[in-house]
Amino acid sequence: MLLEIKGLCKSFHGQQVLKNVDLSVDSGDAAVILGPSGAGKTTLLRCMNFLETADSGEITFGGVTRQLNAMTKKEIRDYRMQTAFVFQNFNLFFNRTALGNVTEGLVVARGVNKKTARQIGMEALRHVGLADHADKYPHQLSGGQQQRVAIARALAAKPKIIFFDEPTSALDPELTGEVLGVMRRLASEGMTMLIVTHEMEFARTVSNRIVFMEDGEVVEAGETRRMFTNPLKERTAAFLNTTQNVRLEEET
Amino acid sequence: MSNVWTLFLESFPKILLPGLTMTIPLTAISFFNALVIAVITAMAVYARVPVLTQIIRAYIWIFRGTPLLVQLFVVFYGLPKVGVLINPFPAAVIVFSLNEGAYCSETVRAALEAVPVGQFEAGYCVGMSYLQVMRRTVLPQAMRTAFPPLSNSLISMVKDTSLAANITVTEMFMVTQRIVARTYEPLVLYIEVGLIYLIFSTALTFVQRWGEKRLSAYLKRG
Ligand SMILES: Nc1ncnc2c1ncn2[C@@H]1O[C@H](COP(=O)(O)OP(=O)(O)O)[C@@H](O)[C@H]1O
Numbered sequence: 001m002l003l004e005i006k007g008l009c010k011s012f013h014g015q016q017v018l019k020n021v022d023l024s025v026d027s028g029d030a031a032v033i034l035g036p037s038g039a040g041k042t043t044l045l046r047c048m049n050f051l052e053t054a055d056s057g058e059i060t061f062g063g064v065t066r067q068l069n070a071m072t073k074k075e076i077r078d079y080r081m082q083t084a085f086v087f088q089n090f091n092l093f094f095n096r097t098a099l100g101n102v103t104e105g106l107v108v109a110r111g112v113n114k115k116t117a118r119q120i121g122m123e124a125l126r127h128v129g130l131a132d133h134a135d136k137y138p139h140q141l142s143g144g145q146q147q148r149v150a151i152a153r154a155l156a157a158k159p160k161i162i163f164f165d166e167p168t169s170a171l172d173p174e175l176t177g178e179v180l181g182v183m184r185r186l187a188s189e190g191m192t193m194l195i196v197t198h199e200m201e202f203a204r205t206v207s208n209r210i211v212f213m214e215d216g217e218v219v220e221a222g223e224t225r226r227m228f229t230n231p232l233k234e235r236t237a238a239f240l241n242t243t244q245n246v247r248l249e250e251e252t
Numbered sequence: 253m254s255n256v257w258t259l260f261l262e263s264f265p266k267i268l269l270p271g272l273t274m275t276i277p278l279t280a281i282s283f284f285n286a287l288v289i290a291v292i293t294a295m296a297v298y299a300r301v302p303v304l305t306q307i308i309r310a311y312i313w314i315f316r317g318t319p320l321l322v323q324l325f326v327v328f329y330g331l332p333k334v335g336v337l338i339n340p341f342p343a344a345v346i347v348f349s350l351n352e353g354a355y356c357s358e359t360v361r362a363a364l365e366a367v368p369v370g371q372f373e374a375g376y377c378v379g380m381s382y383l384q385v386m387r388r389t390v391l392p393q394a395m396r397t398a399f400p401p402l403s404n405s406l407i408s409m410v411k412d413t414s415l416a417a418n419i420t421v422t423e424m425f426m427v428t429q430r431i432v433a434r435t436y437e438p439l440v441l442y443i444e445v446g447l448i449y450l451i452f453s454t455a456l457t458f459v460q461r462w463g464e465k466r467l468s469a470y471l472k473r474g
C-alpha cells in the first residue's frame with residue numbers, strides 16, 4: 001500500500017463530519033471517491049494533505065505510520081513534497097505565468113535551479129498540451145486551461161500520488177472534456193490518483209477502485225466494475241443507479 | 253501687474269528650492285519608512301501574532317485618532333521636557349513616518365485579507381512554507397491591490413508636509429510665509445506655493461498611473 005488512512009475522525013464546531021474513515025490507495029491506483037454533496041469528500045482529501053488537521057486517526061505513507069494530528073511541520077512538508085493537490089477552483093498563483101505556476105514550487109520549495117525547473121516545467125506543460133501558453137497569466141486562460149496548468153503544476157513535482165477535488169466542477173460543461181482527457185491519460189500512464197468527482201462515466205471507465213461515502217462515512221469501497229455491477233450495500237446501489245439515471249435523462 | 257509678475261518669477265526659485273531640498277526628501281524618506289512599518293505591522297496583524305497585534309492596534313488607534321499637528325508638537329515641543337531633544341527635520345520624519353505608517357498599515361492589511369486563502373493552500377501543497385508563500389505570492393498580490401490607495405496616501409502626504417513649518421522645518425510653506433512677511437503679497441505667493449504643490453502631486457499622479465500599468469500585467473486579459 002502506498003497510502004493508508006485508518007480511523008480518521010474530524011468535527012467542525014462539534015459536528016462530526018468524518019466518522020472513522022478508513023481508506024487505502026495502492027501505487028498505480030486511480031481511485032475515485034463518490035458520494036452526495038456534504039458527504040465529507042472534500043474534508044477527507046484536505047485532511048489527507050493536512051490543509052485541515054484531523055481530530056484523530058493515523059496515516060501510513062511509504063511504510064511509515066504517524067498520527068494524523070501529531071505530524072510535525074517538517075513531516076508535513078516532506079509529505080507534501082511527495083504528493084500533489086488539484087483544487088476544484090484551480091488556485092493558480094495569479095501573479096505568475098503558466099510556466100511560473102509550474103516552476104514555483106520546484107524553485108522555492110525544493111531549491112531546483114531555474115534552468116532545470118524551466119525544463120521540467122515546459123515538459124509538464126507539454127504533457128497537458130499547454131506548452132504554447134507557457135507565458136500566459138491565469139486570467140488569460142480558460143477554466144479548462146487553468147485546470148490543466150494546475151495539473152501540470154502537480155505533475156512537475158513528480159508526486160507519488162495526486163489528490164483531485166472535483167477538478168471539473170467549476171468548469172463549463174464544454175470544458176470538462178479536456179481536463180478529464182488529461183486525467184484519463186495520466187491514469188493510463190500509471191499515475192497514482194485519488195479523485196473526488198461526480199463524473200460517473202469517468203469513474204466507471206477510468207478508475208480501478210471506487211470509494212462510496214455518505215454522511216461522513218465510507219459506506220462501501222471496492223473494485224470499480226464490482227461496485228457498479230454488484231454493489232453490496234443498498235445505499236451504494238441506489239446512489240450509483242440514481243446518478244446514472246439522472247445522467248441518462250440529461251443526455252436524452 | 254508687471255510688479256506681480258516680477259515677484260512671482262523672482263520668488264519661484266526661492267520657493268521651489270526648499271521644495272526640492274526639504275519637502276521632497278521629507279516626503280520620500282517618511283513614506284519609505286511608512287511603507288516598511290506598514291508591511292511589517294500589517295503582516296503581523298494579518299497573522300494575528302499574539303501581543304504584537306494588540307500593540308500594533310494601539311499604535312494605529314493613537315496615530316489615526318489624533319491630529320498630525322498635535323503629534324508634531326508633542327514630539328518637537330513636548331519631548332524636550334523629558335530630555336528628548338530632536339532636531340526639526342528628524343522630528344518631522346519620525347512623526348510623518350509613524351502617522352503615515354498607521355494609515356498604510358490598515359491599507360496593506362485589508363489588501364492582504366483580500367487575497368484568497370486558496371493562494372496559501374496552493375503554495376503549501378507544492379511544499380512552500382507560510383513565509384515563502386507570503387513573500388512570493390500573497391504580499392505581491394496585496395501590494396498590487398494596495399498600490400492605488402497607497403499612492404493617494406503619498407499624494408496627501410506631500411501636501412501635509414507643509415505642517416512641518418510649524419516645527420520650524422524650513423520647507424516650502426515656511427519660506428513662502430517669510431517672503432510674504434517681507435513683500436505683503438499673500439495672494440500671489442500663497443497661490444504660487446499652492447501651484448508648486450500642485451505640480452508635485454500631478455507628477456506623482458503620473459507616476460501612479462505608470463506604476464499601476466506596470467504592476468497589472470497579470471491582471472490584463474489578453
Ligand atoms: N471549514 C468548515 N467549517 C465548518 N463546516 C465545514 C467546513 N468544511 C466543511 N464543513 C461541513 O462538513 C460537511 C462536509 O463537507 P465537505 O467535505 O465539503 O463535503 P463534500 O465535499 O462531500 O461535499 C458539510 O456539512 C460542510 O458543511
Ligand SMILES: [Mg+2]
Pocket residue numbers: 041042043166
Ligand atoms: Mg466537496
